[in-house]
Amino acid sequence: MDNLLKSIFSSEEEELYVLDCLAYFMMFMALATFFTLLFENVPYGRYASSKYGFPVNVKLAWFIQELPAFCIPLGLVFWTSSAKSSQLANQLLLAMYFCHYVQRALIYPFLIRxxxxxxxxxxxxAFLFCLYNGYMQTRYLSHYADYPPDWVTHPCFITGSLLWLLGWITNVHSDHVLRNLRKPGETGYKIPRGGLFEYISGANFFGEIVEWAGFALAGFSIHSAAFALFTFVVLSSRAVSHHKWYLTKFEDYPKSRKALVPFVF
Incomplete structure (x- = not known):
């Protein structure tokens, strides 16, 4: 893979410049997506529409679309000269990234009911985004991110890491709650209950937003910040849409629940 990268980029400086450009472009895309989502929901799940192409089996779609976010980073870390991957801060940040995508790409799709x-x-x-973001995050962390020796004891890293863990646990637990809403053979939608769903409609989205916000704080780079911003734009919009949908669908939907942030919004 080193030879492939060397054939694409003439120097490390050029590749780092491209990585920075990718991060700024992702921020631009987050802004464009924000305005787009004011008028249109992301068309999957309950908002799926045939006008966006032929249907792909949901388990197969999730598995294939998330796979680049795992496989490309795996190659970048283990089959390139990962100059910075021996540093503790870089290792921990890469572990956070891989922990999410091992679950999301290799476990979650096969649990879908x-x-x-x-x-x-x-x-x-989604496939292209995972390819794009997987390269950007892990190439920066494994080859270019240079943190002070004591970065793992810095308040930003400690706070960010705790937020990441809290968000990851919330996201995984909320997905578990949603999977178990229906008993075997049942169809249709039900009101989610338990965990953060007692307070917000988008508990799973809230968890993932907190997760990547923590990752961005711990990583303290434009690359991780761009990912966190894009995640926030897409998932906050989806949480609001779900909340409105639940209120319309169920007359007995708890009126005290908020869309995304407990007691606030």
Whole structure:
């Protein structure tokens, strides 16, 4: 893989410049996505539509679209000269990243029960995003990110790491709650209960937003910040849409629940 990267970039300075550009472009895309989502929901799940292409089996879609976020980083860490991956801060940040995507790519798709097929356009865009972001995050952390020797004891790293852990646990638990809403053979939607779902409609989205916000704080780079911003834009919009949908769908939906942030919003 080193030879492949050397054939693409003439120097490490050029690659780092490209990584920075990718991060700023992701921030631009987050802004464009924010305005787009004011008028249109991301078309998968309950908002799936045939106008976005032929349907792809939901388990297959999740597995394939998330796989680049695991496989590309794996290659970048183990099959390139990962100059910075021996440093503790870099190792811990890479571990956070891989912990999420091992669960999301290799475990989560096979736990899905039912679920609507994913339109091809949504599937393809998710695949490209995972490819893009997987390269950007792990190449920066494994080869370029240079932290002070005591960075792992810095308040930003400690606070960010704790937020990441809290968000990851919340996200995984909330997915478990959603999977177990229906008994075997049941169809249709139900009101989620338990955990943070007692307070917000988008507990799973809240967990993932907190997770990547913590990662951004611990990583303290434009690359991790861009990922956190993009995640926030997409998932906060989805949480608000779900909240409105629940209120319309169920007359007995708890009126005290907020959309995304407990007691606030």
């Amino acid at each position: 039912g679920g609507k097929s994913t339109p091809f356009a949504s599937f393809a865009l």
